[in-house]
Amino acid sequence: MITAALEEREHYLNASYGLKSWLLTKDHKRIALLYLGTITLFFALGGLFATMIRIELLTPQPDLVSSETYNKLFTMHGVIMVFLFLVPSIPATLGNFFLPIMIGAKDLAFPKLNLLSWYLLVAGGLCTLGAMFAGGVDTGWTFYTPYSSTYSNTYVIATALGIFIAGFSSILTGLNFIVTVHRMRAPGMTWFRLPLFVWSNYATSLIMVLGTPVLAVTILLVGCERLFHIGIFDPALGGDPVLFQHMFWFYSHPAVYIMVLPGMGVVSELVATFSRKRVFGYGFVAFSSVAIAVLGFLVWGHHLFVSGQSVYAGMVFSFLSYFVAVPSAIKVFNWTATLYKGSISYDTPMLYAFGFIGLFTMGGLTGLFLAALGIDVHVTDTYFVVAHFHYIMVGGTxxxxxxxxxxxxxxxxxxxxxxxxxxxxxxxxxxxxxxTFFPQFVLGYLGMPRRYHVYPPEFQVLHVMSTAGASVLAVGYLMPLVYFLWSLRYGKLAPANPWGATGLEWQTSSPPPTHNFEEPPVVTHEAYDFAALLEEAQVG
Amino acid sequence: MSEHIDSIKTYTLIFLALLALTFITSTVAYIDLGPLNIVVALVIAVTKMLLVALFFMHVRYSTKLTKIVVAGGLLWLAILLLLTMADFVSRGWLAGT
Amino acid sequence: MASANPLALREQFDTAAQQKDASVLAMWIFLVTEIMFFGGLFLAYTAYRSFYPEVFGAASRTLSATIGAVNTAVLLTSSYTMVLAVRAAQKGSRKALIWFLILTMIFGTVFLGVKAYEWHEKFVEHHVPGPSFHLEGEPLQGQAQLFFSLYFAMTGLHALHMVVGMGIMTVMTWRAWLGRFNADYYTPIDVAGLYWHFVDVIWIFLFPLLYLIDRHVPK
Known part of the structure; x- marks a missing residue:
């Protein structure tokens, strides 16, 4: 992997060799790469299930798989993509690698805990995969009771246990990030000099720490109910299945922000770097991350509009849901304003950032449709919802x-x-x-329900378009995999700062040394201060 | 770091207060106060929690950040309880059902 | 956990104060996750108690408030000895630290013993959720079972936290015995104390909610 030219200087990749030096590493950068490999595998697996779903949906009849198998396919696709890929994705890889460097720290506050988080994700993943190979699970990724707790005869407990374990990985990562941002900043790195990527990961960590434990206890209760039939969510014994939905969405709605907030942080970095400008309204963008984290906890009831939840609670949740649009819109407007009169270069990362802004805006605006009680009753559990959250999670994150x-x-x-x-x-x-996903908005609006593999023939054209799009998308995802691997051996050597970006990570060498910096950094100016960077370059 | 060390006397007084509150709450529970029984029990429980947190867990001398973390945890618990109960409480309101 | 030289700063930190601050903050954040974890159970209890106040009252009255109160006192005493252990650590008094930690564990064990006795009684009385569950004179058996499901879930998870706490205390006692702590370095004791007190606080709420609030209705 590493050639002679790189070998001359010691950095985190050649500091030590062998499997043990990776599996027992405490270096946040190596742990980030461990995560990268792991979640790439999970993504491939989740993508494989998506492929099978899309192929099955080519025709209105069931031809590739049976109904039971189809139920398992979309369940495993959702479980793997949400809990094992999207939740850890950006924080555990890019966040793990760059959050300490961006604040000028030698490592996270608790490196061993960080390694433990990775092992927990692997353990949770293996547990989930074990359930899958044993026969799978068919409850949908939402595990709604009483189906999951009483009726389903698939591997619910093993899958739930996997999610439970992976949840602790997420909690520990969040805890580690919060303590690190509070206690490990370099001299001069004040809160308002933090790169926005750090702010958004901080906000994400708040959600991980506050929300995930509720999911954990909910899953625990479902498991107990399946094992001992204790009736917590069983109407036959006086339990209320809707309580499960409340507890589940108390985590799982904010979890959407666990998935998208780090992406917003990445886009803030990209927009600043490739416009050569300080992010417009830095303070607003920073605080909007925290605002999204907080407001995100007040809106979960919009998933329960047709569940038997009281109409009055529905109205309150619908009303509150609109508030999340405000900080989200602040971000989109500020990114756009940053572009204005910027010196824009169209490098690859910037193209992805443009893609994010457009697709996230679509996903966000259709979210407003769904937050409206009346419209949601019409499109609940249709492909409109599927398209909406894929615009956020895939188009966005x-x-x-x-x-x-x-x-x-x-x-x-x-x-x-x-x-x-x-x-x-x-x-x-x-x-x-x-x-892939635009036709699904139309499908949903016309009434195609989610989680069915048999549908009326008039929907076929749109389904074929969607499947064709998925094939194109698969090619798009395979390409980076190939040329990234290719670049490890044949790529040009990267300079320390190939993009002319600000930020401490670009002031250390590429790849960074084990302790991140040769000299402990002292921060003297704000984030995205391109003028100062230019001056330093001229002096240097 | 300047650590504040409380005297054994302070800790003993707090401990005795906690025992006294336990006795009071157990006794009052047998007196019929109507809906106030829950209120009294919870007020005493919160008082005990505050005594433990402020003195035994040293929140009294802790940084502002620690206080924010504690308050934040309790606030989020309140969000979970209040918004969910808002559903359960208001279910029967519709059309006189 | 134990390093060769306890005063040695782990390499990611610059100062001892930074290391201590980070550990204490981390424990507090962990406790917040615990609040939310138990919060789910408190929510389920609140919801179902508001659904079925009479059944929950009748079920609650089968518990012994006296045993509950005594056990509360035992647990509060363990918190008292714990805080004295932390104080001994602050003063750098190794012997007092060890003794107070041992006392804390003794009171913790007593609490768990009493709890085990109470659970055993539930088995004898058929108050354990399951096929053989039966609450005398209660027409709504399912709802009564719901109370005991929550009772076992809440006290069970609390007891599990006690057991973990006992494990932590054992390690702390061992390390104190080895002389790993002094007046300048006692963060693990401090942090372990926070955990122990937190578990105490959970019980402070479980006791009135499960045992007390329905006492006043005459039997």
Whole structure:
């Protein structure tokens, strides 16, 4: 992997060799790479299930799989993508790698805990995969009771246990990040000099710490109910299945922000760097992350509009849901304002950032449709909802994740990827994504329900479009995998700061030394101060 | 770091207060106060929690950040309880059901 | 956990104060996650008690408030000895630290013993949720079972936290015995104390909610 030219200087990759030096590492950068490998595998697996779903949906009849298998396919797709890929994705890889460097720290506050988080994710993942190989689970990723607790005869407990364990990984990562941002900042790195990526990961960590334990206890109760039939969510014994939905969505709605907030942080970095401008309204963007984290906890009831929840609670939740749009819109407007009169360059990461802004805006605005009680009753559990959250999670988070990977790849590996191929992949992903999911908005509005593999023939055209788009999307995702791996051996050597970006991570060498900096950094100016960077370059 | 060390006397007084509150709450529970029984029991429980947190857990001398963390935890618990109960309480309101 | 030289700063930190601050903050954040974890159970209890106040009252009255009160006192005493252990650590008094930690564990064990006795009684009385569950004179058996499901979930998870706490105290006592702590370095004791007191606070709420609030209705 590493050639002679890089070998001359000691950095975190060549500091030690062997499997043990990786599996027992306390270096946040190596742990980030462990996470990267792990979640890439999970993504591939989740993608495989998505592929099978899309192929099955090519025709209105059931031809590839039976109904039971189809139920398991979309369940495993959801479980793997949400809990094992999207939740850890940006924080555990890019966040783990760059959060300490961006604040000028030698490592996270608790390196061993960080390694433990990774092992927990692997353990949780293995548990979930074990359940899958044993026969799978068919409850949908939401595990609604009483189906999951009483009726389903698939591997609910094993899957739930996997999610429970992976949840602790998430809690520990959040805890580690919060303490690190509070206690490990370099001299001069005040809160309002923090890069916005750090702010958004901090806000994400708050949600992880406050929300995940409620999911854990909910899953625990479902498990107990299945094992001992104790009736917590069983109407036959006086339990209320809707209580499960409250507890589940108390975590799982904020979890959407666990997934998208780090992506917003990445986009803030990209927009600033490739416009050569300080992010417009830095303070607003920083606080909007925290505002999203807080407001995100007040709106979960909009998932329960048709569940038997009281109409009055529904109205309150509907009303509150609109408030989340405010900080989200602040971000979109400020990114756009940052572009204004910026010196924009269209490198690959920036193309992904543009993709994010557009697709996230679509996903966010359709979210407002769904927050409206009346419309939601019409489109609940249709493909409109499916399209909406894929615009946020795939169009938003995944675009940002890929953008961030392209942006920081030279720093992480010391190698440049082929720019032409990368630009092409960004384009393919964007087109493939829209072809896959835009037809689903239409399908949903026409009444196609989610989680069915048999449908009326008049929906077939739109389903074929969606499946065609998914094929294009798959090509778009495979391309980076290939040229990233290629670049490890054949890519050009990356300079310390290939993009002319500000931020402490670009002031250390590529790849960084084990302790991140040769000299402990002292911060003297604000984030995204391109003028100061220019001056330093001229003096140097 | 300047650590504040409380005297054994302070700790003993707090301990005795906690025992006294336990006795009071157990006794009052047998007197019929109507809906106030829950209120009294919870007020005493919160008082005991505050005594333990402020003195035994040293929140009294802690940084502002620690206080924010504690308050934040309790606030989020309140969000979970209040918004969920808002549903359960208001279910029967519709059309006289 | 134990390093060769306890005063040695772990390499990611610059100063001892920073290391201590980070550990204490981390424990407080962990306790917040615990609040939310138990919060789910408190929510379920609140919801179902508001659904079925009479059944929950009748079920609650089968518990012995006297045993509950005594056990509360035992647990509060363990918190008292714990805080004195922390104080001994602050003063750098190794012997007092060890003794107070042992006392804390003794009171913790007594609490768990009493709890085990109470659970055993539930088995004898058929108050354990399951096929053989029966609450005398109660027409709504399912709802009564719901109370005991929550009772076992809440006291069970609380007891589990006590057991973990006992494990932590054992390690702390061992390390104190080895002389790993002094007046300048006692963060683990401090942090372990926070955990122990927190588990106490959970019980402070479980006791009135499960045992007391329905006492006043005559039997």
């Amino acid at each position: 995944l675009m940002a994740y890929l953008g961030g990977m392209h942006y920081w790849w030279p720093k992480m590996t010391g190698r440049m990827y082929p720019e032409g191929w990368a630009k092409l992949s960004a384009l393919v992903v964007f087109l493939g994504f829209n072809l």
